[in-house]
Amino acid sequence: MLSPLGIYVHWPYCSRICPYCDFNVVRDRGKIAEQQALADAIVADLEAQRELTGERELLSIFFGGGTPSLMDPAQVARVIDTAKRLWSPVADLEISLEANPTDAEADRFAALADAGVQRLSLGVQALDDESLKALGRNHDAGAARRAIAAATKAFPRLSIDLIYARPGQTDAAWRAELAEAIALGPEHVSPYQLTIEHGTAFDRAVGRGTLVVPDEDLAATLFETTQELLEAAGFDAYEVSNHAKGEAARSRHNLVYWRGVDYIGVGPGAHGRLALPEGRAATVAHRAIKDYIAAVNATGVGFEREILTPEEAAEERLVLGLRIDDGVRFDEMTPLGLTPDAPKVRDLVDTGLLVNDPNRLRVTRAGRLLLDRLTGTLAT
Numbered sequence: 405m406l407s408p409l410g411i412y413v414h415w416p417y418c419s420r421i422c423p424y425c426d427f428n429v430v431r432d433r434g435k436i437a438e439q440q441a442l443a444d445a446i447v448a449d450l451e452a453q454r455e456l457t458g459e460r461e462l463l464s465i466f467f468g469g470g471t472p473s474l475m476d477p478a479q480v481a482r483v484i485d486t487a488k489r490l491w492s493p494v495a496d497l498e499i500s501l502e503a504n505p506t507d508a509e510a511d512r513f514a515a516l517a518d519a520g521v522q523r524l525s526l527g528v529q530a531l532d533d534e535s536l537k538a539l540g541r542n543h544d545a546g547a548a549r550r551a552i553a554a555a556t557k558a559f560p561r562l563s564i565d566l567i568y569a570r571p572g573q574t575d576a577a578w579r580a581e582l583a584e585a586i587a588l589g590p591e592h593v594s595p596y597q598l599t600i601e602h603g604t605a606f607d608r609a610v611g612r613g614t615l616v617v618p619d620e621d622l623a624a625t626l627f628e629t630t631q632e633l634l635e636a637a638g639f640d641a642y643e644v645s646n647h648a649k650g651e652a653a654r655s656r657h658n659l660v661y662w663r664g665v666d667y668i669g670v671g672p673g674a675h676g677r678l679a680l681p682e683g684r685a686a687t688v689a690h691r692a693i694k695d696y697i698a699a700v701n702a703t704g705v706g707f708e709r710e711i712l713t714p715e716e717a718a719e720e721r722l723v724l725g726l727r728i729d730d731g732v733r734f735d736e737m738t739p740l741g742l743t744p745d746a747p748k749v750r751d752l753v754d755t756g757l758l759v760n761d762p763n764r765l766r767v768t769r770a771g772r773l774l775l776d777r778l779t780g781t782l783a784t
Contacts, residue, residue, distance in 0.1 A: 410660035414671030423605035428673030464657035473503035481519035505551030563592035731766030
């Protein structure tokens with residue numbers, strides 16, 4: 405039986421850099437030759453990583469970024485075909501791609517579907533024009549609604565991203581907005597609480613006092629509203645920020661991360677995790693596009709590799725695994741000394757933040773509200 409594998413492809417180009425974004429992205433300035441060279445490097449990197457992984461069962465391919473819906477559909481097809489040739493795809497291989505809801509990108513949906521994409525992750529973020537402008541998006545609410553309709557026709561599966569706990573947002577407004585998003589018919593919704601990331605434009609605005617985000621109490625209320633409405637609409641909260649209408653609608657690729665399955669990363673700044681004979685390896689690709697291309701051309705691969713210590717690997721499993729409802733097995737937590745009877749575990753069970761489960765470490769709904777603090781407690 406072959407070991408499973410996921411593939412993450414990072415396409416860093418964006419038509420606009422959002423003020424809350426801290427991803428490895430650059431403005432798309434129409435450098436066709438550079439983009440062609442990057443696509444060539446990604447394909448070559450895949451070829452080289454096949455030598456590292458050996459034969460595997462391919463579970464998923466995820467095009468992220470950046471804005472991979474700006475990618476030439478022919479290059480998307482080329483990457484997909486290469487991956488399917490190098491590894492053994494499962495019969496229901498999941499192929500996802502992130503997109504923005506501009507009319508120009510929506511016009512490319514049919515071509516991306518023809519290239520092999522069958523699950524679209526659409527960055528709607530909000531359904532009112534004022535919020536979209538404040539978030540620095542280059543689409544309006546009308547374009548978002550049109551893109552959802554177009555994506556529903558083009559792809560078998562659709563997920564939409566939304567951002568809540570935005571400046572000035574009320575619980576009543578979020579209820580109405582989320583209800584409308586649900587009514588538009590996606591099978592998967594990823595509602596993310598706005599996080600102020602260090603070094604972003606929003607971070608600088610908060611520092612100047614020109615941007616004020618909701619306080620912890622209102623953010624908690626908005627979180628509870630999110631759970632309430634999506635649960636009532638038939639969505640399972642299988643992860644802190646991901647809700648799906650049934651198991652088949654869950655993001656298989658994201659579950660690869662959260663369940664500790666091996667995955668490779670190609671493209672500038674992409675990360676990977678692989679179980680190798682010497683231990684669990686963390687790979688990270690060169691962040692700059694020119695450096696990534698140069699490294700692939702010179703050495704065949706665009707990444708550097710390090711072997712995690714057992715403690716580092718276990719801590720990573722803890723942080724990622726507690727995000728999903730099935731948690732992590734206690735036998736994976738041995739390097740951290742976490743057992744069902746460990747005092748810190750018992751304390752968190754008694755306070756209602758962990759589920760009383762002798763086999764797995766799992767958080768309760770109340771624990772999800774304090775997940776970062778909870779994982780910090782368990783990891784130390």
